[in-house]
Amino acid sequence: MIDWKLVLEAIGMVIYATFVGFIFMGIERKAMARIQRRVGPPIYQPIIDVLKLLGKREAISHGFIYDFGPIFALGVSITALLFIPIANFHLFSSNADLIVVAYLLEVPMLGIMLGAMSTGNPYSAVGVQRGLLTMVAMQLPYGLAIIALAQHYGTFSLNSIVALQGIHGWSLFVPALFLAFIVFDITFQAMLGLEPFDIITAPAEVSMGPMVEYGGKHAALLFTQHAVQLFAETAFFTVLFLGGAGNLGVFFLKQLAVLFLAIFIASIFPRFTIDQAAKFFWKWPTILGIIAVLLTMGW
Amino acid sequence: MVMVSNLEVPRELRKEALKHDMYLKPISEDTYELFFGPQHMATENFSIILKMDGSRVEKAIANPGFLHRGFEKLAEQRPYFTNIALLLRICVPESDVPENIYSMAVDELVGWEVPERAIWIRTVVLEMARLASWMFWIMGFANEIGLYTAGSWAAAYRERFMRLFEELTGGRVYHIYTVPGGVRRDIPGDRWLRQLGDTVEYIKSKLKDFDEILFDNYITFARTEGVGVMDRKFALDHAVTGPNLRAVGVPYDVRKDDPYYLYPELDFEVPILNEGDSLARVLVRRYEMEQDLYILEQLLEMGPPGGPYMVQDKRLKSLPRFKVPAGSAWAHVESTKGDFGAYVVSDGTHKPYRVHIRGPSQSHGITVLEELLRGARLADVPVILKTLDNCPPDIDR
Amino acid sequence: MDEMKIDENGNGRVMEQENERTEGYDRLSYPLKEFKVFEPLFRWARKKSIWIITFCTGCGGIEMPPLMNARYDLERFGMMPNPSPRMADLFLITGYVTPKTLKRIIITYEMMEDPKYIMSHGSCPINGGVYWDSYNVVKQLDRYIPIDVSIAGCMPRVEAVMDGIMEIMRKVERGEADGWKRYRDNYEWYRRNQDELFGKGWRKETARRWLKWL
């Protein structure tokens, strides 16, 4: 049987997430502009951008994989989104969705990489190498942070984590998990592709990296994917550390707080090179993550 | 039917292209060619062909020439005073430097004693140009390493100098202000001097912000330390000048070693570091900003001397026919990029026989860059470019 | 002509023209499908989101960073520098153009996707400016690529550039910024002028090195 309510909720959630994701992108650009003492674009600017990109003539294709990459990325992002319990919408929640979401959020990068690799542009190739290395580098602290969480709450279910935080207070305020929070926030910066880890698209080095050959509708797809991804990642962060929320309004505010944290960090740090980033990830966040895991074991 | 040919791979040709390895090639190969610029954010109108091995540069070939306009040829066809409007376009970020070196050389050829007031104004203009150029450099460097905040702030601070220049000279970027024999206009008034003083104070207070966000940043250190290292012998052999030379421990500053204008009377230091890497180059520039602010403060304290702002000479009545005695002269000043010099040869007519401008990037931008890039990571390429402060119009002219 | 054919097919699918072989190079055309209903919306979006390709071709490049950064912030009009030619809309020719640069400009311009606009900045692209007798400066840029808006002056103030950008926004909204259409329609003429300047076969000889698939 088809659960029509679930289907409707899922569609509604995807539309809501896309819209809010675009607004988040706009807020990101606006806030960055304000920090840089500029006026900045209107908050709905990313929607206009996507509209314009959709209206462009596109005559270039590098083959099937090139077309498939962005679609794959968007699909995975949406799937990840649907597993996250957002406010009172628990769509695909299951017993081990922590692991599922944690890794589904990593996969869209692979989709973009797939498409970028098929373009043959050397800048894309360098960008892909950088992207893959960043992924490998951030896996370790990212995994440790999630292990610490799962260890502390004794469950892999996001729903139960939210419920337990409702009872015992946000995991941000648990000393051991605070370390995990720091670790997660550092990797979060890399997941969003913001400084100091915007190594993949570094415009002054590899001129947009994997995106360099994408234009028109492909780029519009990638923008949409980025919006959904941004929403999903902030939601995941909120669920894990800020205790989720009872309704969409509070949830939105918490997501916004997470986003602003990322924006502030991004606007005061330059960019690492890729080998420095890898070394950094395998040093401080990993050590902190191990301490967090050990602490959660002891508690 | 008329049709367009865009640079896409036509579907019919795709198979053929695959067959001939015309694309899809660079990824599978160990070494590949990367065309870095001119359509690139890091190189403004300058191209480097990088032979890459993974993400390391195996060999770099600088490819200048996108800005060549044949200034030196054009200058031979224009009268002495008209050339000012032409030659200042050689160095875009600090256009006062070419004006000044050319004017100094012509002054020397004619034998003019430039009036004191003009000397004071020229010194102030040069120092202002230096500060504006530093701000521009911060902008470029910060944007290259991804710190857009500092870059944007620096752009806003540069606008203050642009406004002062506009009031003094009438131009924002190209001033056409310093001419042989003096300057073209007098100082607008005391209000302008007060504004300049305020601006110096303001920039001085804002330098702390840059220290916190850019010059004392952990990641800036990580990005620049040990990148593009020169030693003393290499730098001297390759005629590296300016802050880049002072970063390897050679205290050569034209303002001290071949003093011109008011610099012998001013009190300032020449900052030196010995490491010779990108970080040393960055920090030397940081210290020089401080010194420039200090120099401007001293100049303002001194105040403009009275008297005319232009040499009193009957020959100036008919500028196009103004003749310069035969001979040759070399004049150079310290720009933010290094030693900027002009060699003017006159054969006694009203047009120069030969004008040769030495831009500092002529040595920084080709041989030094190629040597420093060898073995660097791709991410270091913009850092090296910017810390050498490579200015393509100098090379091409 | 192009629109007519699509209307006859009526599928809204992008059509592929037959690959003609004339003068030894291969050409291909996908006409831009204009959706009648959504066209005003797209035009509004195009006007509000003009991405500039980061290719500073002359001394005007010095005024680009102030334009983009604090004080004269272009991002409030939705403009943004973009390093990738595939995504960019506006080509800002900032100053004089030498033949060596013009080759790159043409290649980059052709890599951009329609609709695309060109704004020239300063006197030099109009008639050579101060370099009117220079052997290495292209005198009349309009002969080689289509220009939508020209700003005179050397160097034009930032406000003048912003006025030019407003003009191009108005033109985009009214659908008059049709340089790309002119380039398509008069391709033979532009091509002939380019070949006259660079010599025949310059694409094969030099440009193939930059873009292997050319």
Added chain:
Amino acid sequence: MEEGNREEVAEVALNDVVDAVIERAPYAQGKVIRERRVEFSIPAEKLRDFLRVMKESGFEMLMQITVVDWLKEGKFELVYQMWSVTHSTHAFVRLEVQRDDARLPTVMDIFPVAETYEREAHEFFGIDFEGNPRLGPFILEPREYEKHPFRKDFSTLSYVKEIYGEDFDRYDESKTNYVI
């Protein structure tokens, strides 16, 4: 008073520098032009030897190679401009070569930076620097490179008319003394 003294001392020191150079290279003629400027003229075939002497006597940096095309005399005058950090002095090393078939040995191995200057001089004046492997189109496109545009017998106006067409009418050839 004091300043005048110092200048005199500097001039004496400069004379010593010039004398020391000439002692090692007797074929050269040298003189002090003014404070911090000295001048040497040498025969073209002694160029490499002399530059080596200069480098050893404290002129570490080769700032520029200026070529002046004296069309009437049929000669290129080359000015190797050097800066000495130790003496704080600028030196002009002048030499002359025949205009047709201008050849000189390269000084790349003495001053590596000379590579760029020589490429430039070759490109704009057509002087052959024997031993420099990178001579060729550098800044210019091959078509302009072949003309060596900075030579005095290259007319940029007629070239512009030839390349950019008839509608280029800002220059009136009937006027003899054209002031721009």
